[in-house]
Amino acid sequence: MALIKNLQTEEIVVLFSVHNFGRGKHNRTIIPGNDISKSHAVVSFVNNAWFLADQSSNGTLIKGRRINHLSMKLAAGNQIQFGQEQDTIWLVLNVNPPICFLESLAENKEIIELSSYSAYPNEESPEVSFYRTADTKWHVDNGLQTIALTHGQNLFFADREWCFYENEVLDQTLCIPEISIETHFLFSLSVDEEEVAIKIQINNLELDLGQHTYNQVLLALARKRQADLEEGCQETELGWISMEKLTSLLGKELLKEIDNYYVNLQIHRLRKRLMELNPFGHLLSNVIERRNGELRFEHNNFRINKENAIGSFN
Template sequence: MAYLINKHTNKYCFLYAHHSFGRFQYSVDTLVNDLSVSKIHTIIEWLNGKWYIRDLSLNGTWLNHKRLVKDDSEELSIGDKIYFAGNSEVTYVVKDLSAPADQLIKLDDEQSKTAETIKLNHYHLLPEQQPDSVVVFEQSSGQWLLESLHDDEFTIREVLEDHSIITLGGEQWMFISSHLEVATQMSSVPQLYISDLDFIFNLSLDEETSALKVQHHNNKDFDLHVRCHHYLTLNLARYRALDAKKGVLPANQGWVNTEQLVKDLGVDMRYLNIQIHRARKQFSEVLTNVHDAENIIERQLRKVRFAGASFMIYKGCELESASDVVRA
């Protein structure tokens, strides 16, 4: 995410995709408290892959000591200096021109923003080394959510709004959204659904290694390789296969209590939650054209299941089990 630095205060100003400056406190993104400044004085905006500045004021906006032509857009460059109404006492210096992005911004001891950021890409376990929390984008609501890995109920989910402050690894971070238009984001609307996919599990005879491939007849295969969390997903598929043999309806197949999973896998609840989220994260990142891909592992209150309806499980070279709807 692009940012400016106030030359006088050394404070960071991170830019939304359409960012306004002025003295109308409740209608601008950055307040410029000066009577010579218009209510909405200047706009900086992201257009066609570049950042532009545009003056809307009566008293003018200056870029590198040159007054901008009102309503004309001027492309920004690193190092540019911006000030308003001829008052260079409040000067902003362009320091970064990255594309708009939803981010977490680290705060210092005085609660001021720093240049250290985490760009959010739909699914994050944080901190990376010893994760305690998950930050995930929920496509259905268009919201970012914060979840604790210590909670097995999957219900304590904090909605992150602009300037929400969260604690990660003893450090404080502020959430800032990009404010990109919905129409821009819709260009990458997923084309497939979970029900369109075939899941092929390969488990070693000693059950030490698990690999997973995801297939669709109109698309390339997705090789998710060997991962520890595939063993969790495989065992959830086993539960679904057992329910199918019992005649349980597909909509109800495979639900298992998290406490039972803890016993089956010989792990504690926190480790189980990390594996669930790592699996959901990989599905979200790899299957980018699949609607709600993270919900391949579906969750309810203290319950979880594998949502794939078409799957095969190989142990060694032998087919251990398969769903009735595996496609040729």
């Protein structure tokens, strides 16, 4: 993300993909002063570069050059001066592309940049994780439920309040393939079920999840969905299982004590792995859904094959 810094107050501001400056209250960054226009300038990210377009009566200085009703490309190290006073001078710290982010509402204003998948405070011990679903919407998983995020929404985690900001340029012609109907999960189990391999088939394409501990979690959820399908449960209620029952079930399967932290960590690792599976893995990030302490496997198209004693699969 691109940052600018006020040289007098040392305030640091994140540039949004379209960022308005001026005296009026409608601006994203308000600059007081009689020589500042209500709508003074707009900084925007266009064709992989940042540009400042002056809209003011008195003009704007960039690198000491005054522009008036003109546009100029910005570069790191440029100084932008909107008025005569020293507190209207800003330094461009970098010209990185815009990106969605979270900002702490605490005094330190900590910022978390959101990549395709992000965990906080770290991937080893995630308290919350953020990921995108196939519709490009951001979601947060707090270990109890998943929440779809909207611009300006406040969240509470890590003992403080945060605000989520959408901040990116999306190609209007971007085509997101509808792959959910064409997707099949194939579970391959060894005789003793200690080894669980998962492959995701999308038409003629095959994505391999390999053999990992999180496969056991996905298998348990798939079996719950399968049982509900056989019982004729309604779609809205298919596959839901409480975290308490899931940890108990996994404990019996894995012959060890399983807690909520263990399950949440495996889900985090699964989502991270899906994000790494090109080209469509990221579109399956919501394969595990949550609601009020319950979880479920989200797909109806799956098959569970178990190896028999002679080495073939049933």
